[in-house]
Amino acid sequence: MDVLRILWLSSLLMGGFALTWMVLLIIARLFRDRNELRRQIAYQAVIDAYLRMMRDNMAGFDDLLPYRRQGRLMAEALLEILDIVRGAQREALIDGLTAFGLDKTLRARARRGAAAARLAALEALACFPGPETEDAVRTAGRTSGGPVRMAAAKSLLAMGAHIDLDLLIDDMRRRREAWSGPLADVLTVLAERQPADCVRELQRTDLPEALKAMIAEALGGATDYTVVPVLSETALRGGPKVRAASLRALGRLMHPAAEPVVRRGIADEDWQVRGAAVAAAGAAGLTKLIPRVAERLADPVWWVRFQAAEALTRLGPDGVGLLRQIADAGPDAAARAASLTLAERGLT
Amino acid sequence: MNLTSHPMLMTVAFTATHWAQMIAWFVIGAGVLQNLVYVWQLVLAERGLRRRPPIAASGHLWRRYAASAPPIALLAPAYNEEPTVVESVRSLLALQYPNFEIVVINDGSKDRTLDVLIEAFELKQIERNYDLATDCKPIRGVYAAANQPRLIVVDKVNGGKADALNAGLNLARAPIVCSMDADSLLEPDALLRVVRPFVEDPDRTLAVGGTIRVANGCTIDHGQVLRVGVPKNFLAALQTMEYLRAFLMARLAWSEASCLTIISGAFGLFKRQAVLDVGGYSHGTVGEDMELVIKLHKLYRDQQKDYRVVFVPEPVCWTEAPETFKVLGRQRSRWHRGALETFFRHRKMLFNPTYGRIGFVAFGNVLLVDVIGPIIEALGYLLIPAFYLVGTLSIEYLEAFAAVSFTFGVTISVAALALEETELRRFPDAKSLAVLMAAAIVENFGYRQINNIWRLQGFWQFLTRAQGWGTMTRKGFARKG
Numbered sequence: 001m002d003v004l005r006i007l008w009l010s011s012l013l014m015g016g017f018a019l020t021w022m023v024l025l026i027i028a029r030l031f032r033d034r035n036e037l038r039r040q041i042a043y044q045a046v047i048d049a050y051l052r053m054m055r056d057n058m059a060g061f062d063d064l065l066p067y068r069r070q071g072r073l074m075a076e077a078l079l080e081i082l083d084i085v086r087g088a089q090r091e092a093l094i095d096g097l098t099a100f101g102l103d104k105t106l107r108a109r110a111r112r113g114a115a116a117a118r119l120a121a122l123e124a125l126a127c128f129p130g131p132e133t134e135d136a137v138r139t140a141g142r143t144s145g146g147p148v149r150m151a152a153a154k155s156l157l158a159m160g161a162h163i164d165l166d167l168l169i170d171d172m173r174r175r176r177e178a179w180s181g182p183l184a185d186v187l188t189v190l191a192e193r194q195p196a197d198c199v200r201e202l203q204r205t206d207l208p209e210a211l212k213a214m215i216a217e218a219l220g221g222a223t224d225y226t227v228v229p230v231l232s233e234t235a236l237r238g239g240p241k242v243r244a245a246s247l248r249a250l251g252r253l254m255h256p257a258a259e260p261v262v263r264r265g266i267a268d269e270d271w272q273v274r275g276a277a278v279a280a281a282g283a284a285g286l287t288k289l290i291p292r293v294a295e296r297l298a299d300p301v302w303w304v305r306f307q308a309a310e311a312l313t314r315l316g317p318d319g320v321g322l323l324r325q326i327a328d329a330g331p332d333a334a335a336r337a338a339s340l341t342l343a344e345r346g347l348t
Numbered sequence: 349m350n351l352t353s354h355p356m357l358m359t360v361a362f363t364a365t366h367w368a369q370m371i372a373w374f375v376i377g378a379g380v381l382q383n384l385v386y387v388w389q390l391v392l393a394e395r396g397l398r399r400r401p402p403i404a405a406s407g408h409l410w411r412r413y414a415a416s417a418p419p420i421a422l423l424a425p426a427y428n429e430e431p432t433v434v435e436s437v438r439s440l441l442a443l444q445y446p447n448f449e450i451v452v453i454n455d456g457s458k459d460r461t462l463d464v465l466i467e468a469f470e471l472k473q474i475e476r477n478y479d480l481a482t483d484c485k486p487i488r489g490v491y492a493a494a495n496q497p498r499l500i501v502v503d504k505v506n507g508g509k510a511d512a513l514n515a516g517l518n519l520a521r522a523p524i525v526c527s528m529d530a531d532s533l534l535e536p537d538a539l540l541r542v543v544r545p546f547v548e549d550p551d552r553t554l555a556v557g558g559t560i561r562v563a564n565g566c567t568i569d570h571g572q573v574l575r576v577g578v579p580k581n582f583l584a585a586l587q588t589m590e591y592l593r594a595f596l597m598a599r600l601a602w603s604e605a606s607c608l609t610i611i612s613g614a615f616g617l618f619k620r621q622a623v624l625d626v627g628g629y630s631h632g633t634v635g636e637d638m639e640l641v642i643k644l645h646k647l648y649r650d651q652q653k654d655y656r657v658v659f660v661p662e663p664v665c666w667t668e669a670p671e672t673f674k675v676l677g678r679q680r681s682r683w684h685r686g687a688l689e690t691f692f693r694h695r696k697m698l699f700n701p702t703y704g705r706i707g708f709v710a711f712g713n714v715l716l717v718d719v720i721g722p723i724i725e726a727l728g729y730l731l732i733p734a735f736y737l738v739g740t741l742s743i744e745y746l747e748a749f750a751a752v753s754f755t756f757g758v759t760i761s762v763a764a765l766a767l768e769e770t771e772l773r774r775f776p777d778a779k780s781l782a783v784l785m786a787a788a789i790v791e792n793f794g795y796r797q798i799n800n801i802w803r804l805q806g807f808w809q810f811l812t813r814a815q816g817w818g819t820m821t822r823k824g825f826a827r828k829g
C-alpha cells in the first residue's frame with residue numbers, strides 16, 4: 001500500500017472513530033442523565049425513610065427495602081443525615097438501620113468495589129460498632145492503601161477501637177505512602193488515647209523526620225504529662241522539623257518542666273525552631289523567659305520577630321511592658337516588630 | 349526559460365528544492381512529534397483521572413479534609429475593578445473552607461476600587477505586623493473590619509500583578525497562599541478541592557493548580573456559577589473546547605509526568621515559604637505564573653529536594669473568555685510572550701541533566717510547541733504556495749496530510765471531551781456536548797491558523813521587548829445567563 005493510501009485510510013479511520021465516539025458520548029449522556037435522575041430520586045427516598053426512622057425506628061423500614069443492596073447510596077445518605085443530627089434521634093436511626101441490616105450491607109461494601117463506595121461504607125460503619133464491624137474495617141484498611149486505609153483508621157477510632165500504630169506506620173512505609181493530613185488526624189486522637197504508643201514511635205530511629213514531626217505535634221494534645229520528657233529530648237536532638245514540632249507540642253502542654261528546653265530552642269540555629277520556641281514560651285506562660293524572648297525581637301528572620309512579639313503579648317503585664325519599652329526605644333527592627341504588634345493588638 | 353541550458357540556475361533551483369524538501373520533512377516530523385505528545389498526554393490524563401477520581405459532593409470533602417486542611421490566604425490583586433470588586437469579595441467570603449483569609453490588594457487603582465471596598469465592608473485602616481520579604485511598591489495602608497475578620501485590604505502604589513501578589517505574600521501569614529484574579533469566580537468548595545494534595549502529601553507538595561473553565565454562557569448570580577452552559581458567542585465556544593484540552597488533558601498529563609511548568613495565574617495554591625525562598629513573583633515578565641513555577645522547580649532540583657507540583661482536574665475557577673478577536677489576540681500574544689520570556693530566562697535548564705525531566709521533557713516541550721512550533725506551522729503555510737509555484741507540490745499529498753491533520757485534531761478534542769464526560773460531567777446536557785463537538789470541528793478551519801498568527805505576534809513582541817499587558821476588556825459577571 002502506498003503512502004498516499006495509508007494517509008487517506010488513517011484519516012478516514014480517525015474521522016470515523018471520532019464521529020462514532022461523539023455519537024456514543026451523546027447517547028451515553030442521555031442514559032447517564034436518566035440514571036442520575038433515578039439516583040437522585042432514590043437518594044431522596046432513602047433520606048425520607050431515614051427521617052421517618054428517626055421519629056420511630058421501625059418506620060421507613062419498608063421504604064428502604066428496594067435499596068438494601070445499594071450500599072454506597074445508603075451510606076452517603078446516612079452520612080449526610082448524621083452530619084446534622086445528634087442525640088436521641090440519631091440513636092433511633094442507628095437502631096432502626098441495625099435492625100434493617102444496613103451494617104451487614106456496609107461491611108460487605110467496605111471490602112470490595114470502587115474506592116469512593118468503600119470510603120463511604122467505611123465512614124458510615126463507624127456508627128455500627130461491634131466485633132464484626134471492627135473486623136471488617138480492619139480487613140478493609142489492611143488490604144488497601146491511601147484514603148481507604150485512613151478512612152478505616154478513623155472509623156476504628158470513632159468506634160473507640162484500638163489501633164496498632166506500629167503496624168499502621170510500617171504498612172504505610174512498605175507501600176511508600178505519604179504522611180498525610182488524615183494520618184495527622186489519626187495521630188492526634190491516638191496521642192490522647194494511646195500516648196505510650198506515640199512516644200514509642202517518636203523514639204524510633206528508623207522513621208523519617210516528617211513523620212516524627214507529625215507525631216511530636218500530635219503529642220501536644222496528649223492529656224498525659226509523661227510525654228514531656230520525650231518531647232524535651234526530641235526538642236533538643238531531632239532534626240529541625242522535629243525540634244520545632246516538639247517545641248510547639250511542649251507549648252501546648254504548658255508544662256513548666258519544658259522551660260530549659262524552650263530556652264535552648266530560642267537560641268537554636270534554625271529559624272523555624274527559634275520561632276516555635278518563642279511561641280512555646282508564650283503559649284506555656286514561661287515568664288522567666290521574657291528577656292530571652294525579647295532578644296528575639298531583633299532576630300534576622302521576620303517570622304521569629306513576629307512570633308516573639310506575639311509571645312510577649314501573651315506573657316502578661318511584664319511581657320507587654322517590655323514590648324512597650326522596646327517599641328519606644330528606637331527605629332530598629334525590634335522596635336518595629338514591637339510597635340506593630342502592640343498596635344495590632346490594641347495595646348498601645 | 350529552459351533551465352537545462354543554464355547549469356548555474358539549475359544548481360540553484362536544485363539546491364533550493366532540496367532545502368525546501370528538507371524543511372518540509374522537518375515540518376512534517378515536528379508535526380508528527382507534536383501529535384505523539386498529544387496522544388501521550390491523553391493516556392496520562394486518563395490514568396490520572398482513574399487513579400484519583402474527583403469527589404463529587406462537598407459534604408464528603410469537608411468530612412475528609414476539613415480537619416487537616418491548612419490555613420490559606422487568598423491573594424486577590426485588583427486594578428480598576430470598581431464595578432465588580434465588592435461582589436467578587438462577597439463571593440470569596442462565602443467560600444466553604446475552615447480557615448482562610450482574603451487579602452485584596454488594590455494595586456494603585458485609578459478608579460474608586462478602594463473606596464467602594466471601604467464603604468461596602470466598613471473597613472478601617474489598621475496596623476499589621478508584616479515583613480517586606482519580597483520586592484513590592486510601597487504599601488500605603490492596610491484596612492480591615494471588625495465584622496469581617498477574614499478580610500484584609502492592602503492599598504499600594506501601582507506595580508502590576510506580580511508586584512501586587514508580592515505585597516499580598518508579605519502581608520499573608522497562612523502557610524499556603526492562593527493567587528487569583530480579582531474577577532475570577534471560584535466554586536464554593538474550590539479551596540477544599542484544590543487543597544487535597546497539600547493534605548494528602550503536606551511535606552512534599554509545593555504548588556497545586558486547579559482547572560479554569562470558561563464562564564461565558566453560564567448562569568451567574570452574586571459571583572457564583574449557578575448553572576454551567578456553553579457560550580452562545582462563537583469565539584467563546586471555541587475557547588471552551590480549548591480550555592478543556594489545555595486543562596483536562598495537557599496539564600493533568602504534565603502533572604502525572606511530574607513535569608507541570610505552569611499553574612494559571614487565575615487560580616493556584618502555593619506553599620508560602622517556598623514562594624518566598626525563590627524571591628516571590630518576578631517583575632518584568634507578563635508570564636509571572638509560569639516563571640514562578642519554573643523558579644520553584646529550579647530551586648528544588650538544585651537543592652535535590654523531593655517535591656511535587658500538582659494539578660487538580662476538578663473545575664474550581666471560572667473566568668470570562670474574550671469574545672472579540674481583538675481582545676483574544678492580545679491575550680494570546682501576551683501568553684505566548686510570557687512563555688518565551690520564561691523559557692529564555694531559564695534556557696540553561698533545557699536538556700540539562702541537573703533538572704531531570706523538567707529540563708528534558710518539560711523544557712523540550714516548550715521548545716517544540718512554543719519556540720519552534722509557531723515558526724514551523726508558519727513555514728508549513730508558506731511552503732505550500734512556494735512548492736506550488738515551483739511545481740513540486742503534490743496536491744494529492746497535501747490533501748491527504750490536511751485530512752490526517754484535521755481528523756487527528758478532532759479525535760484529540762473528542763477524547764478530551766470524553767475525559768470530561770467520564771469523570772466530571774459539568775456540562776448540563778447532551779446538547780451542550782453536541783455544540784462543543786461542533787466547535788472541535790470548526791476550530792480547524794481558520795481559528796487554529798489565526799491562533800498561530802497571534803503566537804507569532806507574541807514572538808515578535810518578545811523579540812522587540814514590547815512591554816505592557818494591553819487592555820483586557822471584560823463584560824463583567826453581574827447576573828447574566
